[in-house]
Amino acid sequence: METVLHTDKLTKTFGRLCAVNRLDLEVNRGQVFGMLGPNGSGKTTTLGMLMGVTNPTSGSFTWFGERATHLTRKKIGAVLEHPIFYPYLSGQKNLELNALIKGADPANIEKVLETVELSDRKQDKYKTYSLGMKQRLAIASALVGDPVILILDEPTNGLDPMGIAEIREIIKRIAADGKTIILASHLLDEVQKVCTHFAILRKGSLVHTGPVEEVGKGEEVVEVIAYHDDLPHILHEFRGSLSVKSENGKFLVRLRDDFHSVDLNKFLFEKGIVASHIVTQKKSLEKQFLEILQETTSHRQPT
Amino acid sequence: MLHLLKIDLKKLTGYRTFWVVCGLYFVTLAFTTASGMEFLKWLAGKGAEFGQDLNIKRIPLYHFPDVWQNLVYISGFFKVVLAIMVVISVTNEFTYRTARQNIIDGLSRRQFLFSKILTNGLLSLMSVAMVFFIGLVTGFIYSPEIVVSDIFTDLEFFPAYFLEVFAFLSYALMLGVLVQRSGLTIILLLLSHMIEAIVKVNIPESAGFLKDFFPMQAISNLVALPFARYAFQEIQDFVSAGAVVVALGWTFLFNYFSYVKLTRADI
Structure with missing residues (x-):
C-alpha cells in the first residue's frame, strides 16, 4: 500500500511545554485515519506542522514520500481548528480565492458548493453564515482543489445533532470516492463511525495506532x-x-x-x-480508548 | 508574479473599506494638488486685507518644469493614508487568521509576503500616475507658453516619488507583520516621525551626519521642499543620489525584516 504521510520523531515544544513528542505516524492511501486524543493532546499542533504553519522543533515528515513544500500542500485540502475565511467576502468569493491559491479549476466551485449544500447561500457574506454553514464551507474549500488527501480537524465541533449527522454523511461520501482522510477529533463515536484506522495521542505522545476493526476483538x-x-x-x-x-x-x-x-x-x-x-x-472505541489511556497512565507512574 | 498580485487584489476588491480609503486618498490627492492656484488666490486675498500686495501671477507654481517637484512634494504628505490601508490589509490577515489558511492552502510564506509587496508597488505606481496626470493637466492650463523641453525636465522626481511611497508602504507592511494588531500598528505608524525626531534630537552634534540615515528622514530626503525658491532662496531642485541609496537600503531592510519574521514564526 502506498504511504501518503510518514512522520519521523516529530517534536514541537513551546517553551517548557512539549506539545508533540517524537511522534511516528504512517497513513496509507485510501485510509480514513482518525486522530484521537483529549483536548490539548497535540492534534492540532501536529496537523499545523504537517501543513507548514507551525515549525517543528525537531524531527521530520514526508508527504507522498517527499519533503513537503507549498506545492505538496496544494494537493491537500485542510481545515484546522475552525473555519477560516474573509468575513467580508461571500462564500463564492472566498472559494474563488481558495481556488486561485490552489491553482484549481474554478469550475469546481459549483460542484463543491453542491456537495456541502450551500449553493443557495453562496452570494451571502461569510459573516452572515451560521456555524454549521461555516463548517460546511470549510469542507467545500478543502475540496475545491480536488485534493488527494483531506485533513479535517474537529469538523463537527459545536454543531447540533443534525449538523453533526450532515457532516458525517459528507465525510462518508468523500471517503467513498477513495480519498484519504485524516480526521482529528475528541469524539470517539465519530471516529468509530467513519474511520478505518486510528491513532491515540496523549500529551503529545502516540499511545496507540491500528485499524478500527480490531477494536472489539477479544473476549465477547x-x-x-x-x-x-x-x-x-x-x-x-x-x-x-x-x-x-x-x-x-x-x-x-x-x-x-x-x-x-x-x-x-x-x-x-x-x-x-x-x-x-x-x-x-459491542466493545466501543470509547471503552478501548479509556482502557488505553488508563494503561499508559499506570505505565508512566509505576507506584 | 501576476498570479500573486491577483490573489491579493481579490482579497481587497471585495473589501468595502479598501474602496473607501483608496477613494478618499485619490480624491483628496487630486483636489489638493490641483487647487494650488485657488490657495494662492486665497492667500493673496488675505494679504490684501492687511495691505500686502501679492502678485500670484509671478509665482510659477504650475509652470513646467516647476510643477513636477511642487506637486510631488505636496503629494508626499498623503502617503500615510495609503500606508494605513496597507496596515489594515495585512493585520486583517492575522486577526482573521487568513494568513495561516493561505499557507495551509498552498501559498509559501514568501509568496504570501510577495503578494503584499506587489500590491504596495501597484498602489505606489497608481499614485505616480495620478500625480503625473494632474501635473500634466495643470501644467498645460497654467504655463504661459508650452516648451516641450520644459515638460521633460525634472521628471526624475517621479521615480523618486515612487520610491518615497513604496518605501513608506514597505515600512507600514513591516510594522503590520511585526505587531499584527491594527490599532497599535496604526498608532506606531503615525508616531514614527515623532519618535524618530525625539531620537534625533538626542544624538550629539558630532554625529549629526547620522541624521540623514534615519528611515523617516531618508524617505523625506528624496524630494526636497521646493517652495522656498519663490522667496528667492536656493533649493535642492534635483534628487540626490545619496538619498536614493539610503532610501533603497531601508526599503530592502523593511521588506527583509517582514520576510524574516514571516518565515521564522509559527503562523
Whole structure:
C-alpha cells in the first residue's frame, strides 16, 4: 500500500511545554485515519506542522514520500481548528480565492458548493453564515482543489445533532470516492463511525495506532434474558462462560476466546430454554480508548 | 508574479473599506494638488486685507518644469493614508487568521509576503500616475507658453516619488507583520516621525551626519521642499543620489525584516 504521510520523531515544544513528542505516524492511501486524543493532546499542533504553519522543533515528515513544500500542500485540502475565511467576502468569493491559491479549476466551485449544500447561500457574506454553514464551507474549500488527501480537524465541533449527522454523511461520501482522510477529533463515536484506522495521542505522545476493526476483538460479552428460574446456574454450566453477572434484569455472560453468542444460544436451546433476548455487546472505541489511556497512565507512574 | 498580485487584489476588491480609503486618498490627492492656484488666490486675498500686495501671477507654481517637484512634494504628505490601508490589509490577515489558511492552502510564506509587496508597488505606481496626470493637466492650463523641453525636465522626481511611497508602504507592511494588531500598528505608524525626531534630537552634534540615515528622514530626503525658491532662496531642485541609496537600503531592510519574521514564526 502506498504511504501518503510518514512522520519521523516529530517534536514541537513551546517553551517548557512539549506539545508533540517524537511522534511516528504512517497513513496509507485510501485510509480514513482518525486522530484521537483529549483536548490539548497535540492534534492540532501536529496537523499545523504537517501543513507548514507551525515549525517543528525537531524531527521530520514526508508527504507522498517527499519533503513537503507549498506545492505538496496544494494537493491537500485542510481545515484546522475552525473555519477560516474573509468575513467580508461571500462564500463564492472566498472559494474563488481558495481556488486561485490552489491553482484549481474554478469550475469546481459549483460542484463543491453542491456537495456541502450551500449553493443557495453562496452570494451571502461569510459573516452572515451560521456555524454549521461555516463548517460546511470549510469542507467545500478543502475540496475545491480536488485534493488527494483531506485533513479535517474537529469538523463537527459545536454543531447540533443534525449538523453533526450532515457532516458525517459528507465525510462518508468523500471517503467513498477513495480519498484519504485524516480526521482529528475528541469524539470517539465519530471516529468509530467513519474511520478505518486510528491513532491515540496523549500529551503529545502516540499511545496507540491500528485499524478500527480490531477494536472489539477479544473476549465477547453477551446479554441474555430468558424465563427460567435457574438461569444463572445454567449459564455458569456453559463451557464457554468466564463469568455471569446480573444487571437490570439481564444476565451478562463474558465468554472465553473462540466462543460466540451462537454457541451460547445453541447450548441454551439444547437445555430446553428459549432466550427472549440475546445480544453481543459491542466493545466501543470509547471503552478501548479509556482502557488505553488508563494503561499508559499506570505505565508512566509505576507506584 | 501576476498570479500573486491577483490573489491579493481579490482579497481587497471585495473589501468595502479598501474602496473607501483608496477613494478618499485619490480624491483628496487630486483636489489638493490641483487647487494650488485657488490657495494662492486665497492667500493673496488675505494679504490684501492687511495691505500686502501679492502678485500670484509671478509665482510659477504650475509652470513646467516647476510643477513636477511642487506637486510631488505636496503629494508626499498623503502617503500615510495609503500606508494605513496597507496596515489594515495585512493585520486583517492575522486577526482573521487568513494568513495561516493561505499557507495551509498552498501559498509559501514568501509568496504570501510577495503578494503584499506587489500590491504596495501597484498602489505606489497608481499614485505616480495620478500625480503625473494632474501635473500634466495643470501644467498645460497654467504655463504661459508650452516648451516641450520644459515638460521633460525634472521628471526624475517621479521615480523618486515612487520610491518615497513604496518605501513608506514597505515600512507600514513591516510594522503590520511585526505587531499584527491594527490599532497599535496604526498608532506606531503615525508616531514614527515623532519618535524618530525625539531620537534625533538626542544624538550629539558630532554625529549629526547620522541624521540623514534615519528611515523617516531618508524617505523625506528624496524630494526636497521646493517652495522656498519663490522667496528667492536656493533649493535642492534635483534628487540626490545619496538619498536614493539610503532610501533603497531601508526599503530592502523593511521588506527583509517582514520576510524574516514571516518565515521564522509559527503562523
